[in-house]
Amino acid sequence: MNTEAMIRLYDISKHYRSDSAALANIDLRIDKGEFVYLTGASGAGKSTLLKLLFCAERPDKGQILIKGRNITRLKSREVPYLRRTIGVVFQDYKLMNSRTIFENVAFPLEVQGKRRIEVGKKVYQALKEVGLEERMSRYPLELSGGEQQRIAIARALVVGPDILLADEPTGNLDINVTLEIMELFKKANARGTTVVLATHSQEMIQRFPRRVLTLEGGALVRDESC
Amino acid sequence: MRQSSFLCIATVGTLTATLTIIALFALVIINLQALTGRWSEDVQVRAYLEKPVRNAQADQLRKRLGSIDGVDEVEFVSREKAYSRMRQRLENADLLDGLSPEVLPVSFDISLASELRSREGVLELLPRIKAVLPNADLRYGQQWLERFESFVQMIYAAATVLGGFLLFATLFIVSNTIRLTLYARKDELEIMALVGATPFFIKAPFLLEGAAQGALGGGLSLGTVYLLYQAFFREGLGSLLFSIGGYEIHFLPASHQLAILGAGVLLGLFGSLSSLRKFVKIG
Ligand SMILES: Nc1ncnc2c1ncn2[C@@H]1O[C@H](COP(=O)(O)OP(=O)(O)O)[C@@H](O)[C@H]1O
Ligand SMILES: [Mg+2]
Numbered sequence: 001m002n003t004e005a006m007i008r009l010y011d012i013s014k015h016y017r018s019d020s021a022a023l024a025n026i027d028l029r030i031d032k033g034e035f036v037y038l039t040g041a042s043g044a045g046k047s048t049l050l051k052l053l054f055c056a057e058r059p060d061k062g063q064i065l066i067k068g069r070n071i072t073r074l075k076s077r078e079v080p081y082l083r084r085t086i087g088v089v090f091q092d093y094k095l096m097n098s099r100t101i102f103e104n105v106a107f108p109l110e111v112q113g114k115r116r117i118e119v120g121k122k123v124y125q126a127l128k129e130v131g132l133e134e135r136m137s138r139y140p141l142e143l144s145g146g147e148q149q150r151i152a153i154a155r156a157l158v159v160g161p162d163i164l165l166a167d168e169p170t171g172n173l174d175i176n177v178t179l180e181i182m183e184l185f186k187k188a189n190a191r192g193t194t195v196v197l198a199t200h201s202q203e204m205i206q207r208f209p210r211r212v213l214t215l216e217g218g219a220l221v222r223d224e225s226c
Numbered sequence: 227m228r229q230s231s232f233l234c235i236a237t238v239g240t241l242t243a244t245l246t247i248i249a250l251f252a253l254v255i256i257n258l259q260a261l262t263g264r265w266s267e268d269v270q271v272r273a274y275l276e277k278p279v280r281n282a283q284a285d286q287l288r289k290r291l292g293s294i295d296g297v298d299e300v301e302f303v304s305r306e307k308a309y310s311r312m313r314q315r316l317e318n319a320d321l322l323d324g325l326s327p328e329v330l331p332v333s334f335d336i337s338l339a340s341e342l343r344s345r346e347g348v349l350e351l352l353p354r355i356k357a358v359l360p361n362a363d364l365r366y367g368q369q370w371l372e373r374f375e376s377f378v379q380m381i382y383a384a385a386t387v388l389g390g391f392l393l394f395a396t397l398f399i400v401s402n403t404i405r406l407t408l409y410a411r412k413d414e415l416e417i418m419a420l421v422g423a424t425p426f427f428i429k430a431p432f433l434l435e436g437a438a439q440g441a442l443g444g445g446l447s448l449g450t451v452y453l454l455y456q457a458f459f460r461e462g463l464g465s466l467l468f469s470i471g472g473y474e475i476h477f478l479p480a481s482h483q484l485a486i487l488g489a490g491v492l493l494g495l496f497g498s499l500s501s502l503r504k505f506v507k508i509g
Contacts, residue, residue, distance in 0.1 A: 054420075056420075077424070080419075080422040080423060080425075081422065082422075083419075083420065083421065083422035084421075088420060094413070094417050095417075096413070096417055098414075107417075108422065111418065111421055111422055111423040111424075159421075159422075
């Protein structure tokens with residue numbers, strides 16, 4: 001199969017403190033359209049690895065290429081443009097609670113200066129994908145946790161990103177809701193978005209087996225494809 | 227992008243208080259400066275001659291003085307004229323009864339071209355007069371004005387130092403109140419950065435708000451000072467100045483009003499900017 005690398009890490013290391021490495025000498029290639037789990041115990045370095053991919057943290061050593069472009073020494077004024085091509089979802093949803101669901105999902109488009117009609121259409125479409133188009137004038141805290149996470153996913157996908165990063169997106173949710181959320185990631189992946197999902201839920205991996213990267217103390221110890 | 231109303235009032239209030247004090251300083255100083263300027267326009271040089279001169283010689287000297295660049299008019303004051311002037315000026319002319327005109331010196335009253343009617347102008351002119359009248363005793367009767375002027379300059383310096391200090395303190399306070407606002411919204415700022423907002427996109431509303439608050443503070447302070455001016459200055463200080471100098475007090479000129487507004491806007495902008503730098507970090 002003729003595949004194209006979406007994410008490449010060359011010998012990446014990251015220290016928050018000098019005495020311990022959050023990530024050590026990671027080499028990694030993730031192809032376009034792949035679905036990859038990132039797993040490992042708490043503190044293994046999953047979040048750190050994701051943060052490096054959208055430049056929330058910078059590596060101490062090594063190079064990161066996204067779509068062939070080296071982002072290791074991206075200037076901070078270029079970072080916003082990288083982030084517009086990457087959707088990120090967190091365990092704690094990170095929604096703006098003082099804004100409506102519509103405004104939350106519309107925000108990434110507004111930031112990019114998209115025209116109002118286009119924004120309205122895309123937001124509606126994205127909310128429909130996650131099945132919450134009827135809630136768009138509600139506020140995040142009026143929704144359940146699972147619904148809030150679906151809103152966050154709609155916000156991540158509304159811009160049509162190349163990559164979707166998810167950091168323990170179902171960590172706060174029960175198994176039924178988790179499976180609903182998984183369906184959304186599968187759907188996004190089926191449409192061609194590269195998905196990297198950090199989790200320590202083995203159940204999730206068993207129900208929907210895909211390539212699994214395992215981190216231990218900042219080192220990549222296993223890379224199992226299925 | 228609304229601040230809480232308490233923080234907004236705190237910011238505008240601080241700005242208003244500081245700018246009011248600064249505008250008051252400016253009002254007082256500008257009027258004192260205008261007053262000294264007015265007084266110094268009355269400046270005149272009187273050259274007392276060492277010994278009396280004959281009329282013909284006096285006439286010749288008068289012409290030479292009159293041709294000096296910067297001299298407007300020259301009047302010869304003979305002993306008799308000096309004597310009659312003195313009589314006129316003294317109410318109790320009896321005092322002069324035992325005095326003969328012989329004891330009075332003769333002098334030239336030299337008035338200055340309008341562009342030289344200031345202390346600096348006099349100092350520029352003095353050597354040229356000395357060249358004509360090397361032995362004359364030159365008086366320009368305004369040594370007290372010099373002292374008054376240096377007093378005004380002292381007030382000016384003190385006000386500048388105090389004003390500068392106030393501006394700094396205000397910048398500090400404004401930047402800290404804005405920091406509280408930003409702190410309350412730090413989740414939102416983080417989300418903005420996360421979805422690819424540029425720093426400018428994130429900061430612009432806060433900067434705009436800071437500038438608007440600054441302009442509001444500037445406007446309120448000008449209003450306050452205008453009310454104080456109407457209520458107290460024109461009555462008290464104004465009438466005092468009018469009685470001594472025939473000088474009418476006036477409000478801050480448009481350029482200074484603009485400067486106060488501008489200072490408000492800049493304080494608001496820089497206050498926001500300095501805390502935004504700490505809160506909006508991307509990558
Ligand atoms: N901002 C930070 N400052 C200091 N240490 C950190 C920071 N973030 C993570 N760490 C440390 O780096 C290691 C990896 O953390 P993290 O990437 O969050 O792991 P995971 O997401 O797998 O739980 C841990 O030891 C954690 O304590
Ligand atoms: Mg984590």
